[in-house]
Amino acid sequence: MKTTTGIILAAALALLMSACIMTGQNTFIMGIEVGATTNTTITPILVDLNEEPDYADNKDNIKSVDEISVVAIITNNLPAPATARLYLSNDESLTTVEDIEAEATLVYESPTIPASDKIKIGWKDGFKYVQNQDAIEKEVFGDGIFIIYAIAADTPFSLDVKAEIAVTITAGE
Amino acid sequence: MKMKVLSAVALMLVMSVGTAGAIVDLSAGAYYGMDIPVVNDQATSGGMFGLQAKVSLLHSLGLGVYYSSSSLGEVEKTFFEGDPDEFTESIEGGDVTSYGLDAYLGVMSGVPGFKFYLVGSVGQWKWERDYTDEVSEVVWGIGPGMEFVLPFGLGIEGRGTFRIAPTDDDGSVKSFVWFVGANYHFGGLLK
Numbered sequence: 001m002k003t004t005t006g007i008i009l010a011a012a013l014a015l016l017m018s019a020c021i022m023t024g025q026n027t028f029i030m031g032i033e034v035g036a037t038t039n040t041t042i043t044p045i046l047v048d049l050n051e052e053p054d055y056a057d058n059k060d061n062i063k064s065v066d067e068i069s070v071v072a073i074i075t076n077n078l079p080a081p082a083t084a085r086l087y088l089s090n091d092e093s094l095t096t097v098e099d100i101e102a103e104a105t106l107v108y109e110s111p112t113i114p115a116s117d118k119i120k121i122g123w124k125d126g127f128k129y130v131q132n133q134d135a136i137e138k139e140v141f142g143d144g145i146f147i148i149y150a151i152a153a154d155t156p157f158s159l160d161v162k163a164e165i166a167v168t169i170t171a172g173e
Numbered sequence: 174m175k176m177k178v179l180s181a182v183a184l185m186l187v188m189s190v191g192t193a194g195a196i197v198d199l200s201a202g203a204y205y206g207m208d209i210p211v212v213n214d215q216a217t218s219g220g221m222f223g224l225q226a227k228v229s230l231l232h233s234l235g236l237g238v239y240y241s242s243s244s245l246g247e248v249e250k251t252f253f254e255g256d257p258d259e260f261t262e263s264i265e266g267g268d269v270t271s272y273g274l275d276a277y278l279g280v281m282s283g284v285p286g287f288k289f290y291l292v293g294s295v296g297q298w299k300w301e302r303d304y305t306d307e308v309s310e311v312v313w314g315i316g317p318g319m320e321f322v323l324p325f326g327l328g329i330e331g332r333g334t335f336r337i338a339p340t341d342d343d344g345s346v347k348s349f350v351w352f353v354g355a356n357y358h359f360g361g362l363l364k
Contacts, residue, residue, distance in 0.1 A: 023344045024212030029252065064342035067215065067305060071252045071262075123250060123262045124304050164252050168214055170344035 023063055023172030028054035032070075032086070034150040034161035042100065042149060044092040047165075049144035058171035059144060065137040067168040069126035076113040077158035084110040084159055087149040088135050100149045105135040108163075109153070123166060140167060198235075198283040200328065201226040204354025208243035208269060211335075211347040215302075216266030217246035221350055229281035237275040239294065241350070244268055267302035269348075271312055271336075283328070283358030288320045298338045300346070308346065310338040320356065328356040 030052050034045055049055040076082045087104035094100045108129055113119050121129060130136070139146045150161045201224075208221040223241030230236070245266025253259045273296015280288040298312035318332030333351040340346065 025214040027214040027248075027250065029250065031253075063344040064340065066344075073253075073258050120258075120260075122260075123252065124264045127304050162253065162256075162258065166250065166252075170340075170342070172344070 023170050025066065025168060025170050026054040026058060027067075027166055027168040028052040029071075029164050029166045030055075032148050032161075032163040032165060034148070034163060036158070036160050037150045038158045039097055039151070039155040042095060042097070042151060044089075044094065045148040045150070046092070047146055047148055049140065049167075055140075055144060055167075055169070058169060061171045061173060062141060062169050063172060064170045065133075065140050065167060066170055067127065067166075068130050068133055068136055069123050069166045070108045070121070070130055070163055071123050071126050071166060072108075072110060072121045072161065072163040073118065074110055074113055074121075074162075075118040075160040076116060077160065078156065079115045081112050081115055082157050082159060083112050083153040084108075084161060085151055085153055086161075086163070087151065088132075088139065089147045089149065092147045094149060097151050097155055100151055104147075104149055106131050107133075107136055107148075113159075126166070136165075136167075140169065196228055196230060197232055198229040198281060198358055198360060199227070200283060200356040200358040202328070202330070202354050202356030204330065204332075204352040206350060206352025206354075208241075208245060209349045209351075210245065210266070211349055213346065213348070215248060217248055219243050219245040219266055221269075221352065223352065223354075225275070225354075225356070227275070227277065227281065227356070229277070229283075232282050233278065233280060235275075235277035235281035235290075237277065238273070239275055239296070240270075240272040242268065242270045243350075264304065265302065267300055269298065269300050271296050271298045273297060273312065283322055283326060283360055285322050285324045288322060288328075290318050290320075292316060292318055292332065292334065294334070294336075298336075298346075308338075308340075310340060310346070312336055312338040314350075322358060326358040326360065328358055330354050330356055 086108035088107045089104035209218045221243035225239040227237035247263040249263040251261045275294045279290025294314040300308040314334040314336040316334035320328045320330040322328040338346045
């Protein structure tokens with residue numbers, strides 16, 4: 001009886017004093033300013049998470065990346081349905097759909113955007129469209145600087161993409 | 174690993190009860206309170222209810238079991254701030270369930286009057302949200318409590334507990350829970 005009570009109380013007290021209670025969570029939101037993208041004019045978008053203080057202040061003490069969602073408003077300018085895709089890379093020299101698909105990592109695929117229409121993917125829905133989350137986590141744990149390419153699943157395409165990435169991290173000593 | 178820890182503690186509890194010889198007091202009850210996430214950006218405070226049973230084998234030591242269920246509050250974020258497309262969205266905090274063992278240090282008998290105690294707990298903790306995978310961890314807790322036992326065996330109890338569920342990546346999910354509840358004291362057995 002005394003032993004059991006002592007063990008549970010001592011373990012709980014020890015945990016209170018341990019390092020893992022000194023961690024906290026932050027969710028930071030970072031813009032991905034794509035704008036217009038077509039199969040003939042693809043622009044590399046530099047994303048620097050260090051511009052976000054909640055990331056920069058905790059960068060060296062990140063314990064885990066807990067959740068990632070991508071919020072987006074996407075306009076399909078062509079009279080055919082399209083599926084937008086975001087690819088992550090550290091190479092800003094990719095210029096063609098083929099190069100991007102071969103060299104970069106798919107990190108987001110939108111639902112189908114009807115012809116000549118616009119969709120909005122909110123925070124809650126945005127979780128399920130994130131692909132290969134490990135690739136994003138690697139960048140969060142790294143220098144926080146990476147390139148995003150926005151293309152579509154099929155060519156030709158003409159999209160206007162406005163996106164933000166919401167990342168929840170746990171950081172602390 | 175989690176189940177091994179809980180099984181070991183449960184075994185100690187059974188052995189403790191079996192070897193103690195006398196039960197000073199046995200009580201059971203229900204409670205309601207708040208589950209308040211601490212440095213957690215994925216949920217806000219929500220209501221919590223629970224059930225518990227305690228056995229006191231010595232006047233100053235006790236063991237118990239508990240089950241609690243919390244419905245955490247929403248979190249809100251604004252996107253595209255300053256842009257014509259700016260919008261604010263809330264997502265639900267999800268539901269937390271926990272069950273486990275409590276160990277009490279303090280006056281635990283069912284004798285009428287005020288009782289003060291320190292409680293430590295270990296249990297299983299599960300956090301479910303409909304847009305992401307559930308999180309299931311071993312949870313530890315510690316905190317003070319008090320109970321006022323009336324002459325006819327009804328006790329009114331209040332407690333505050335700091336809970337921490339260490340995660341696999343050196344982090345943890347933390348919360349402070351408080352509740353007010355009522356227990357019925359069945360009295361001593363096997364005296």
